[in-house]
Amino acid sequence: MDERLSFHEPKVVNGVCVVEPPDDVFELGVKEWSNALVGYFVGKRIPFKVVKEHLEKKWKKWGGVSVITGDNITFLFKFDNSAARDLVLSNGPWEVWGAYLALRQWEEGMSLSKDSFSSILVWVKFYNVPAELWTKPALSYVANALGVPLCIDAATTSGNCLSFSRVCILR
Template sequence: ERLSFHKPKEEDGVCIVEPPDEVFEIGVKMWSNTLVGYFVGKRIPFKVVKKQLEKKWRKWGAVQVVTADNGNFLFKFDNNTSCDQVLRNGPWEVWGAYLALKRWEEGMSLCKDSFTSIPVWVKLANIPSELWTRPGLSYVASALGVPLCMDAATSAGNRLSFARVCVEMKASSSFPNSFKVRRRNGTLSEVMVQYVWKPSVCSVCRVFDHSSKQC
């Protein structure tokens, strides 16, 4: 397919490409229903990833699997609902390797080494019953990081022993096992945290997926 020429700019002797907004919007629309992920601690062959995840996610429609730089994968869906379903029904594994997934965002780097935050599934127990709402759980889960989603049972409220939520946590996090919630009467309740899977974090460069011994 033919391409077209667009004269770049030059600033201080440096060539600068500056596409207009409408060009960016085309790309944003193309990748809007896409998840970006990588397998933590293990490289999985593309054919295996494609075959197994297409099978696991078949119920939510077709998915296009694309390889990116440094072991990253892009999973492109037909609609936003499919993305939500895959995220809410995680975590996912292939060959025993955990698949870290996050939504594609404009401007995000696809270099795995730049992942200083990662989606982590956690179980939160002893949550005050009056906070078993979407806004309430959002406040509670924010003690760990940025809340992304909750599983179907938590959303339906038919299992109050624990809430299972996915939180984007920073590599600098201490990954606490508990935290406190102040109720309206001023008393403090302790919420217990159990990590479905806890990633390794480099204490030197503060990124995921390798230990300090490798840095």
């Protein structure tokens, strides 16, 4: 593998070195990370090795994933394809050692720190939902009490199990 870098004459403005790579360099980087998720564990620090072993095992059925540590609090999950990334996002919630994993899709220019999470997706189980409220519009109203309702899971949609409903909300 060729690890050599190329030299580009730096631009100096008022005595300060300014880095201005061309658009194609940015586009290459965006393509490289476009199938990545950024996450952190709510309320608990989980060792990198444990996160890597648990989640690679859980997610490998959808494709390859690389687990990368960010700042010892955040993790990057780099997937082989967008389908695997989307399946992980839509099949949560995910937990390791009893700690909930907050996930969001990587975006160009985002900070890789926990502070970049101004909101998170949360799967919520609602118990004792009356049968007359077991509709998408009614569950939307119920979920509004906790956040912005986004979707319900397949079991809730089918209505085959009325012991609880599962709703994904933006919090």
